[in-house]
Amino acid sequence: MPDTSARLSLPYLLPAQAQKHVTHNEALARLDLLVQLAVEGFGVNAPPPLPTAGQIWALGAAATGGWISQPEGTLAAWDGTAWVFVPPQEGYLALDKTSGAVMRWTGSSWDRTAPPDLDHLDGLGVNTAHDAVNRLAVASDASLLSHDGAGHQVKINKAASGDTASLLFQTDWSGRAEMGTSGSDGFAIKTSADGSAWTTALAFDPATGIATGAAVQQSASDTTPGRLARVDHTYGPENLIGTVSQSGGTPTGAVIESASNANGHYTRFADGTQVCWYSDFSTVSNAAAVWTFPAVFASDDVAVVASANISGAARLISVSDQTASTVDVRSWVAASGSEAVSPNAHVIAYGRWF
Numbered sequence: 001m002p003d004t005s006a007r008l009s010l011p012y013l014l015p016a017q018a019q020k021h022v023t024h025n026e027a028l029a030r031l032d033l034l035v036q037l038a039v040e041g042f043g044v045n046a047p048p049p050l051p052t053a054g055q056i057w058a059l060g061a062a063a064t065g066g067w068i069s070q071p072e073g074t075l076a077a078w079d080g081t082a083w084v085f086v087p088p089q090e091g092y093l094a095l096d097k098t099s100g101a102v103m104r105w106t107g108s109s110w111d112r113t114a115p116p117d118l119d120h121l122d123g124l125g126v127n128t129a130h131d132a133v134n135r136l137a138v139a140s141d142a143s144l145l146s147h148d149g150a151g152h153q154v155k156i157n158k159a160a161s162g163d164t165a166s167l168l169f170q171t172d173w174s175g176r177a178e179m180g181t182s183g184s185d186g187f188a189i190k191t192s193a194d195g196s197a198w199t200t201a202l203a204f205d206p207a208t209g210i211a212t213g214a215a216v217q218q219s220a221s222d223t224t225p226g227r228l229a230r231v232d233h234t235y236g237p238e239n240l241i242g243t244v245s246q247s248g249g250t251p252t253g254a255v256i257e258s259a260s261n262a263n264g265h266y267t268r269f270a271d272g273t274q275v276c277w278y279s280d281f282s283t284v285s286n287a288a289a290v291w292t293f294p295a296v297f298a299s300d301d302v303a304v305v306a307s308a309n310i311s312g313a314a315r316l317i318s319v320s321d322q323t324a325s326t327v328d329v330r331s332w333v334a335a336s337g338s339e340a341v342s343p344n345a346h347v348i349a350y351g352r353w354f
Contacts, residue, residue, distance in 0.1 A: 011026050030084075030086070033054070033056060033075070033077045033084065033086065034075075034086065034092075037056070037075075037092065037093065037094040037095065038056070038094065038095045038097050039056050039057060039058050039075070039094045039095065039096060039097060039103070040055050040056060040057050040097055040098070041057055041058070041096070041097075041098055042057075042058040042096060042103060042110050043058065043059075043060040043061075043110075044057045044058065044059060044060055045059070045060040045061075045062045045063050045064055045067070046063075046064050046065055046067075047064075047065045047066045047067050047076070047083070051078035052078065053078055053079060053080035054077070054078070054079075055077070055078050056075055056076065056077045056078075057075070057076045058073060058074070058075055058076075058088075058094070058103075058110055059071070059072060059073060059074045059075075059076055060072060066083050067083070070085055071087065072109075073088060073105065073108075073109060073110055074086070074087055074088070075087075075088055075094075088105040088110075089105070090105060090106065090107040091104070091105065092104070092105040093113070094110070096112075101113075122135070123135040123136065123137075124136050124137070125137045125138075126138040126139065126140065127139040127140060156180065158181070161184060161185050162183055162184070163183075164180065164181070164182045164183065165180050165181050165182075166178050166179060166180025166181065166182050167179050167180055170195075174194070174195035175192055175195040175198075176191065176192055176193075176195065177189070177190065177191050177192070178190045178192075178198075184206075185206045186203055186204060186205060186206045187203070187204045187206070188200050188202065188203040188204070188213070189201050189202045189203075189213075199214050200213045200214060201213050201214050201215045202214075202215045202216065211228070214227075215227060215228055216228050216230060217229050217230045217233050217234075219233065220232075220233040220250060220251065221250075235254075235255050239253075239254050239255075240254060240255050240256065241254055241255070241256050241257070241258065242254030242257065243257055244256070244257040244268045244269070244270050244353070246270070246272070246354055249272075249354075251270035251271070253270070254270070255269070255270045256268070256269060256270070257269075259294075259295075260294060261294050262294075263278065263291070263292045263293060263294040264276055264277055264278035264279075264281075264291075264293070264294040264347075265277055265278070265294060266293070266294045266295035268295065268353050272298075272352045272353060272354045273350075273352060273353075274295060274297060274350075274351055274352055274353040275348065275349070275350055276293045276294050276295055276297075276348070276349045277346075277347065277348040277349070278291060278294075278345075278346075278347045278348075279346055280344045280346075281306075281329060281344060281345045281346070281347050282344055283317065283329055283330065283331035283343060283344065283345050284331065285331050285332075285343075286330075286331070286332060287330065287331075288320075288328040288329065288330045289328070289329050289330070289331075290326050290327070290328055290329075291326065291327050291328075291329050291347055292325060292326050293324075293325055293326065293327070293349060295353065296324055296325045296353075297324045297325070297349070297351040297352065297353060298324065298351070298352045298353055298354050299324055299351070299352070300322060300323045300324050301351060301352075302322050302323075302324070302327070302349050302350065302351035303349065303350045303351065304319045304322050304327050304347065304348070304349045304350075305319075305347070305348050305349075306318065306319050306329055306345045306346065306347040306348075307345065307346050308331070308343040308344075308345055308346075316331065316332040317329065317330070317331055317332075317343070317345045318330050318332065319347070322349070327347075327349065329345055329347060331343050331345065
């Protein structure tokens with residue numbers, strides 16, 4: 001039977017040995033040094049001038065003084081009166097009290113132990129357990145993802161357009177809202193009251209960015225409270241006045257269109273009303289002058305009013321034979337009069353442009 005143990009070289013008590021306590025205490029002293037091994041420094045060559053009992057150093061390649069001739073890596077322990085040298089065995093672990101690192105004796109050197117390989121883990125649970133679907137699980141009041149010197153991106157990648165890349169918000173593990181690209185590449189926000197029936201509240205076309213969904217005005221006549229107004233269904237400073245238009249009786253252009261040309265002025269309204277007028281239309285005494293409307297009406301159902309722009313009962317204005325685009329305007333002179341005056345007229349026409 002050997003005199004010392006195989007791993008820690010602890011001395012054994014021998015049969016009929018005298019002063020067994022000496023051997024026993026030597027073994028305890030060695031255990032005291034090696035168990036929960038903590039080293040003051042690694043690669044040190046010169047012994048400290050005032051060591052404290054129980055302090056240990058790992059020697060460098062050029063030991064001097066009381067450590068001279070000791071192999072590199074040897075553990076030098078001060079027992080209070082002398083240096084005790086312990087050759088490390090492969091696999092010894094020691095705490096570096098200077099850096100806080102855990103060092104491992106490889107058989108030829110003390111190397112810092114590498115952290116466990118964090119790549120290709122089956123899963124990770126922080127304060128909770130992960131599972132086959134939720135490979136990363138975190139139970140916490142909050143989670144922080146911060147920058148490393150500049151910005152920070154959170155990326156959710158999917159394999160194909162028809163797959164899902166989204167954020168799901170739940171109440172008691174039942175879905176209530178989801179945002180992302182689900183089943184297509186169009187970004188959408190969906191809501192649910194029970195986790196079963198879902199409504200697409202807002203969706204954006206990936207090519208144009210145009211918004212649709214239950215949260216958006218569905219038509220020009222949709223006045224549902226809480227819905228977002230669509231530009232093409234509402235009016236503002238940019239489209240209140242412009243070119244009016246319609247489709248099937250529903251306005252599709254501006255609210256008011258107003259313009260003038262050589263035939264006078266006109267105003268069209270989105271509801272179909274049209275008004276034309278000429279403030280100084282030239283007439284011919286006792287004859288008809290044709291006024292061509294500055295904008296064509298939808299039919300000949302047009303109301304026309306005319307008046308002379310000079311006083312005198314002998315000067316009368318009348319209109320007749322109106323069509324969708326013209327009207328005859330006549331000026332009359334009393335039979336007793338001899339004036340050949342042709343008074344100008346104020347004329348106005350009312351009707352519809354569709």
